[in-house]
Amino acid sequence: MPSQPKTVEIHIRRRANPDSPQYWEQFEIPYRPNLNIISCLMEIQKNPVNKAGARTTPPVWQMNCLEQVCGICTMIINGRARQSCSALVDNLDQPIKLEPMAKFPNIRDLVVDRQQMFDHLRRVHAWIELDGTHDLGPGPRMDQEDVQERYAYSRCMTCGCCLEACPQYEGDNYIGPQAIAQVRLFNMHPSGKMTRQERLEGIMQEDGITNCGNAQNCVKACPMGIPLTRAIYEENRETVVHGLLGWLKD
Amino acid sequence: MAIRLSRTFILRKLHQLSGIFPLGVFLLEHFYTNSKALTGPGDFNNAVKDLQSIPYILFVEIGGIFIPLIYHAVYGLVITMEARPNNLAYPYSRNWFYLIQRITGVILFFFITFHVLNFRFGMIPGLNTVSVAHSPDQAFDIVSREFRMIPIFIVYMIGITATVWHLANGIWLFLVDWGITIGERAQRLTGYACIAFGVVLLLVGVNAAVAFIRPGGLLGGIIY
Numbered sequence: 001m002p003s004q005p006k007t008v009e010i011h012i013r014r015r016a017n018p019d020s021p022q023y024w025e026q027f028e029i030p031y032r033p034n035l036n037i038i039s040c041l042m043e044i045q046k047n048p049v050n051k052a053g054a055r056t057t058p059p060v061w062q063m064n065c066l067e068q069v070c071g072i073c074t075m076i077i078n079g080r081a082r083q084s085c086s087a088l089v090d091n092l093d094q095p096i097k098l099e100p101m102a103k104f105p106n107i108r109d110l111v112v113d114r115q116q117m118f119d120h121l122r123r124v125h126a127w128i129e130l131d132g133t134h135d136l137g138p139g140p141r142m143d144q145e146d147v148q149e150r151y152a153y154s155r156c157m158t159c160g161c162c163l164e165a166c167p168q169y170e171g172d173n174y175i176g177p178q179a180i181a182q183v184r185l186f187n188m189h190p191s192g193k194m195t196r197q198e199r200l201e202g203i204m205q206e207d208g209i210t211n212c213g214n215a216q217n218c219v220k221a222c223p224m225g226i227p228l229t230r231a232i233y234e235e236n237r238e239t240v241v242h243g244l245l246g247w248l249k250d
Numbered sequence: 251m252a253i254r255l256s257r258t259f260i261l262r263k264l265h266q267l268s269g270i271f272p273l274g275v276f277l278l279e280h281f282y283t284n285s286k287a288l289t290g291p292g293d294f295n296n297a298v299k300d301l302q303s304i305p306y307i308l309f310v311e312i313g314g315i316f317i318p319l320i321y322h323a324v325y326g327l328v329i330t331m332e333a334r335p336n337n338l339a340y341p342y343s344r345n346w347f348y349l350i351q352r353i354t355g356v357i358l359f360f361f362i363t364f365h366v367l368n369f370r371f372g373m374i375p376g377l378n379t380v381s382v383a384h385s386p387d388q389a390f391d392i393v394s395r396e397f398r399m400i401p402i403f404i405v406y407m408i409g410i411t412a413t414v415w416h417l418a419n420g421i422w423l424f425l426v427d428w429g430i431t432i433g434e435r436a437q438r439l440t441g442y443a444c445i446a447f448g449v450v451l452l453l454v455g456v457n458a459a460v461a462f463i464r465p466g467g468l469l470g471g472i473i474y
């Protein structure tokens with residue numbers, strides 16, 4: 001653990017609005033034990049004066065749950081994409097460098113637009129049809145092993161760390177591991193299977209699953225420990241069996 | 251009802267498949283023929299002659315080697331151009347493998363172009379203008395004369411190493427891309443198997459190349 005000085009030095013890569021260029025600004029705040037990045041940002045926000053002593057605009061970021069379950073506070077901290085609410089200053093080298101994720105449109109300061117991930121979820125039909133005009137009764141029973149695997153995929157919080165770390169993902173050219181894992185989640189479900197075709201079509205387009213280059217950064221970068229490569233390879237199998245070889249059943 | 255296949259999906263699947271079959275299989279055949287040099291020039295020259303007597307050789311060579319090779323090479327470059335390597339921020343071994351697979355691919359693009367023009371067609375003026383395939387009697391001598399030039403031999407050592415890496419790692423990639431290997435443990439075990447395969451293949455490939463400048467190869471003929 002790095003020895004802690006009396007202050008915390010933070011460099012933030014900022015942007016005033018979507019069309020203006022990025023620039024770095026340095027800040028210094030008093031050290032307290034157990035600070036996390038969000039509390040540092042709040043401290044700066046209270047008194048937006050940079051390290052040189054000049055008044056500046058308060059840095060903008062997003063947060064919600066503050067306990068690493070919503071994913072919205074994700075940013076690049078010392079070069080790695082992670083959640084700022086669970087990043088403790090005591091565990092970080094100083095100066096701490098904060099940057100917005102680079103693979104999503106940067107709106108302002110540390111805020112990015114993650115809409116593309118939600119569009120992908122819609123495209124792959126990442127839900128199960130349950131609504132009917134009558135009571136559909138209890139759901140089908142599931143294998144305990146499947147339940148456990150599904151639980152792992154269900155923990156995705158759409159934070160984007162996996163896409164940020166993926167060397168194949170850039171400019172929304174690849175649907176990415178996050179959506180593929182959700183395809184796996186819903187294709188494993190006995191009721192979800194009924195719309196499997198739609199999901200497979202979703203991940204077999206020009207920007208589909210075959211764009212994965214197997215660098216496996218995604219599975220290392222995922223803060224929820226989701227077995228993303230397993231999901232990708234399961235879906236590789238499904239796309240080969242039902243996609244590539246599907247015509248043999250016609 | 252069959253799912254509509256996108257262009258990218260088909261091109262990628264063909265790319266993954268062509269690396270194993272026919273190209274990977276062809277590499278094994280190639281090393282087999284090269285290894286004939288271990289027992290002497292005559293055996294190697296005969297092996298070259300035998301290959302030329304394969305029925306429909308023209309179609310086999312064009313359909314089984316040249317078309318898949320050009321496809322795999324050119325589309326491989328397209329895939330390589332999509333890569334945004336980030337190995338310094340994410341220095342994991344698979345991420346390095348990802349980068350090395352692309353680097354060896356680019357090396358192979360140039361090495362194989364040179365190699366094919368050099369020995370298959372004899373079209374490198376100043377170095378070699380005799381096609382090995384069409385002059386089986388001189389096959390061993392053509393190769394042997396070139397391999398005695400240190401820079402050429404080094405180029406071939408780099409080429410052989412890059413090829414073996416690209417195939418051994420390529421087999422692992424094929425297994426996951428076609429959904430044959432899935433779980434973490436299986437990924438690890440097939441990874442070890444591919445490393446072992448690569449080491450053996452590298453020794454075979456290098457030994458065969460050395461046999462052109464040193465009778466019997468690395469061990470001087472103790473093991474054929």
Ligand code: SF4
Nearest residue numbers: 166212213215216218
């Ligand atoms: S394994 Fe595939 S999805 Fe995951 S980081 Fe690598 S290229 Fe991206």
Ligand code: SF4
Nearest residue numbers: 156157159160162222
């Ligand atoms: S898979 Fe993991 S890293 Fe990717 S969006 Fe979901 S929680 Fe984040």
Ligand code: FES
Nearest residue numbers: 066068070071085
């Ligand atoms: S604020 Fe929800 S994950 Fe950090």
